[in-house]
Amino acid sequence: MRLTKGCKKVLDVLESIHELSSAQDIHGRMRNEDDKAPGLTTVYRSLESLVSEGLVQAVDLGDGERRYELVKPGEHHHHLVCESCRQSVHLDQCLIAELEEGIRHKYGFQVKGHILEIFGICKVCTAK
């Protein structure tokens, strides 16, 4: 599968932001710079294919708005999300990967995927 124009533009935006961004954020940014940037529908579709390509990961913070983020192809990571400033820190390792084998043994369950996000107060906000 080849990258369409829409996908490329979405990737451009994601490269320039280092924050989790919603589809609407991304669309908004694109339209700010260029009135006839791809429409929202295209952004959603592009994100969908980027996610299935493993170039982008979707993150669910439980607020009803999915966020997206560039990742190293095929990898993923989780976040410490500050409830005060909403900034997020990446965890450098996935805590679940190591547990998969144990889960398979104990429950006979084949792990295919997972959701994990941690909420709290970050270092900076604690200091205040």
Next chain:
Amino acid sequence: MRLTKGCKKVLDVLESIHELSSAQDIHGRMRNEDDKAPGLTTVYRSLESLVSEGLVQAVDLGDGERRYELVKPGEHHHHLVCESCRQSVHLDQCLIAELEEGIRHKYGFQVKGHILEIFGICKVCTAK
């Protein structure tokens, strides 16, 4: 805080189901049995207070629909959700609780809460 009628009915339904159920599910069931059971708004409000009381936990499976489940007061647990039959198995311990101290040290981040759900194929469905 005292339990209102609405809350009690919601609790009744949750006691009778042993599955994760959405607000709409719960409301539907209540209305099936009794045409003038509390309305959807009340169900949402009741769930909100039950959650904040720690009697019910909200579970986010990333599909935009929150599910609810009775828990022992103040406790919570995570799930192995089967992508084939949608049944879920409870994990008997929270994997995150043990990590909180490490996270505080390593990142200076005070953990307040988390989302964790694991997806895959359950024992029964694997056997098929």
Next chain:
DNA sequence: ATTAAAATGAAACCCATTTCTATTGTGCTT
């Protein structure tokens, strides 16, 4: 019984996402 506060129901509203339909762009064939 009176009155203030809490709870409720119905409808309106919000907003992310999806669907639908028509249009545009791209590459391929001849």
Next chain:
DNA sequence: AAGCACAATAGAAATGGGTTTCATTTTAAT
């Protein structure tokens, strides 16, 4: 280069949880 088929796109409308609003009813306290 012209025609053709199909993928990609836009934009509007529909969908669907969920939330808010507001008028009404219920509850609790005095």
